[in-house]
Amino acid sequence: MKGLFYATSMVAMAAVITSCGNGGAKKAAADSTAMAADSNVVVLFDGTSLDGWRGYNKDTVPSAWTLEDGCIKINGSGAGEAGARNGGDLIFGAEKFGNFELSFEWKVAKGSNSGVFYMIQEVPDTPSYYSAPEYQILDNENHPDAKLGVDGNRKSASLYDMIPAKPQNSKPFGEWNTGKIMVYKGTVVHYQNGENVLEYHLWTPEWQAMLDKSKFSKDKNEKAYNLLLNCGGDQKEGYIGLQDHGDDVWYRNITVKKLD
Template identity: 70%
Template sequence: MKKSVLFAGAAALMLCFASCNGGKKAETTETPVEQPAAEAAAPEYKLLDLPTVDLSTFPKDKDGWITLFDGKTLNGWRGYDREDVPAAWIVDDGAIHIKGSGNGEAGAKDGGDLVFAHKFSNFELEFEWKVDKGANSGVFIMIQEVEGQPAYISAPEYQVLDNENHPDAKLGVDGNRKSASLYDMIPAKPQNAKPYGEWNKGKILCYKGTIAHYLNSDSPVVEYHMWTPAWKEMLDKSKFSKDKWPLAYELLLNCGGEKKEGFIGLQDHGDNVWYRNIRIKLLD
């Protein structure tokens, strides 16, 4: 008997609560919890697995310098993302010459970037370069061959440029698109490139993520450190940022892939440029 009275009282209270609120549910002051946005998936891409060469078959001097270009042939070299040498690249008077197409980057009928077909990790790379009037090119390191994409999408670039006559010299920030700069990220200082038609001496030192650029001097003009927060910050401020170019950002953030190694390459930017005396020393 007591139990039924309690139930009846509870029912009456519920009816009263409903009528007092106009039959509506009671309001709540709780703030909905926002769910974190799902992080965008990394862009998809395909890495190619093209032929490489046996570095031990190339001349090596007593100091450990290995000749990558013999001044006569393009032995060891091939096109980026291809197994042969593009016809736009020739040997000319002891130098590798990209014949300018006048059609902009990789615009030659049978052009495109050139790579030495061996992957490097820690090294010193020496080379000489000269440009035609108004010419543009570059030397890449840590290239990953990505199907359908340009070489620079994965590779830091040592800029090669006619600073006086190419408009790129005035673009970018603080001269970071001038010769020997880390393209679009760090300007080469001092800027001591020689005028077009004259040979320049360049060097790139790469050791466990620390990179230094040299130009006509024994002192570095650029230094940076890959795989660090500072490297990410530079990418965030460049044309390769995550919002501007997600795939380039993903690849450059992780330069060299899992093994932290990649190809060395020369850029076809549609202009006449020459390279010679290319040699490398492997570092432990």
């Protein structure tokens, strides 16, 4: 994993550090303009608009997702995962990505839960997480999910319900964390606050074995199992999305660097 971390760091773009409030939105817009000079970089969120975003299996942005001081915020309904009529998962619907490096920042309110999905296939009448691996977003100290699963595989930056993030270096609720997901020819690496916390490989016997042991196994959820087994579909690409789990969560500085 250390060798892969070194290799990918050579293509990683510098993190953009802004603050919500106190001019954070203006600085985010300026920084995103500078990054756009790199033709391989796609600015998914520039701090000023939700252009390119929409609800999963929807044509518009659900009203529970708003702009707040240069951030994307999901205003929690308290109704659980996509439980409110005006909520639901949010996807960047303007483009699908196959080999990429996704960078973002996130913070949660006390006890909050969300997730970053990648390689999403939009399937009618099917939740987004049926087809997409999840980078868990969580208040580890105050949400019950942190004590579920196996060996901490539902804590922040984990591959949800499959691989725990180690070291577990997330910051407390109310503080900003940096996240990064690298996907390259089936190899996937999660980063949290500057550290490589897990690695796995899609479309391999090991990937199938992980699914077999998870809540997405064929016995427990055959539809999700089949979609995840062929993650990314025939083109090996998909949408990037943010989860509505009914809690207050903020995201900012969301960019993708395409990898050849």
